[in-house]
Amino acid sequence: MSENKDYREPEEDQQDRGKGRSRKEKINWKKEIWEWVKIIVSAAVIALVLNNFIIANSKVPSGSMENTIMTNDRVIGSRLSYLFADPQRGDVVIFHYPDDEKIYYVKRVIGLPGDTVDIYGGHVYLNESDEPLEEGYIREPMVPDEPMHFEVPEGCYFMLGDNRNYSKDARYWKNRYVKKEKIIAKVLFRYYPRPGKIR
Numbered sequence: 306m307s308e309n310k311d312y313r314e315p316e317e318d319q320q321d322r323g324k325g326r327s328r329k330e331k332i333n334w335k336k337e338i339w340e341w342v343k344i345i346v347s348a349a350v351i352a353l354v355l356n357n358f359i360i361a362n363s364k365v366p367s368g369s370m371e372n373t374i375m376t377n378d379r380v381i382g383s384r385l386s387y388l389f390a391d392p393q394r395g396d397v398v399i400f401h402y403p404d405d406e407k408i409y410y411v412k413r414v415i416g417l418p419g420d421t422v423d424i425y426g427g428h429v430y431l432n433e434s435d436e437p438l439e440e441g442y443i444r445e446p447m448v449p450d451e452p453m454h455f456e457v458p459e460g461c462y463f464m465l466g467d468n469r470n471y472s473k474d475a476r477y478w479k480n481r482y483v484k485k486e487k488i489i490a491k492v493l494f495r496y497y498p499r500p501g502k503i504r
Contacts, residue, residue, distance in 0.1 A: 359384055361399050361490035365411050369466035369473065371444050373397065374411065379497040382490030391485070392417075392462055395442075397492040397503045400464070403480035411492060412474055413442070416455065416463025424476065425452035429465070444468045460485055 361382040368376045374397070382399045392398060392414050402408040415429060415438070416422040423430040427447040428437035447469045453476060457463045461482035466472025475481045492503045 363399050363409055363411060368471055369468050370397070370411055370413070371468040371471075373413075373442055373467045373503060374492075374495055375499060378495040378499060380411065380492045380495045380503070382492045384490045386491035387485070387488060392488060392491070398462075398464070399489045399492060400483050401487040401489070402478075403483055403487070404478050406487070409489065410464070412464035412466050412472075414462050415465045415475075416457040418457055418459045418461055420457045420463065422455040422457065422463050423452065424455075425449070442467050445470065455481060458482055462488070 361384055362379065363382065364377065364379050365374050366377065374380060380399070394414055394417055396414045397411065398414060399409055399411050402410045416431070421432050423433070424447075427449045429440065430437055444467055455463055455475070461484050463475050463481070464483055465474045465476070475483075494503055495501055
């Protein structure tokens with residue numbers, strides 16, 4: 306006749322199993338942390354490559370480009386736009402400010418290499434044309450000032466702001482022209498606080 310008995314694991318076996326579980330938990334936590342580290346490092350590398358070689362991300366703190374870009378808008382520019390092409394008249398670009406290259410500026414390309422630019426009577430005239438440049442993007446008509454004449458050197462560009470009456474631009478810089486290699490990116494769109502394409 307058999308007896309019903311409760312069989313219990315020896316205390317030593319229970320302790321060993323507990324140790325095994327805690328070791329596995331430690332290994333799983335280490336693996337989890339390592340996976341997160343890999344994700345974070347990968348994201349940082351991708352962001353670094355994007356910001357230094359593909360896109361430029363800038364905030365415009367002033368109203369010099371209104372109404373195209375409003376004060377405190379953030380803009381995205383393509384660093385690849387001028388890799389195999391030259392800036393075109395009317396492009397809005399991010400560049401090193403010629404009088405202090407640590408500062409980035411955003412302005413519109415008006416004068417191309419070799420152009421003459423005359424400003425008088427509240428209008429811009431290119432290459433001795435009798436017709437003023439059509440500028441549907443400017444915020445308001447320019448207040449007439451003393452006539453100004455500029456001759457854009459080869460390899461350089463002449464930049465003006467769209468808010469012409471309130472823009473510190475090439476008309477007033479000590480070093481008036483921006484070299485092509487100092488142009489960082491072509492602005493594509495603004496994304497904060499008012500998204501929209503740049504025209």
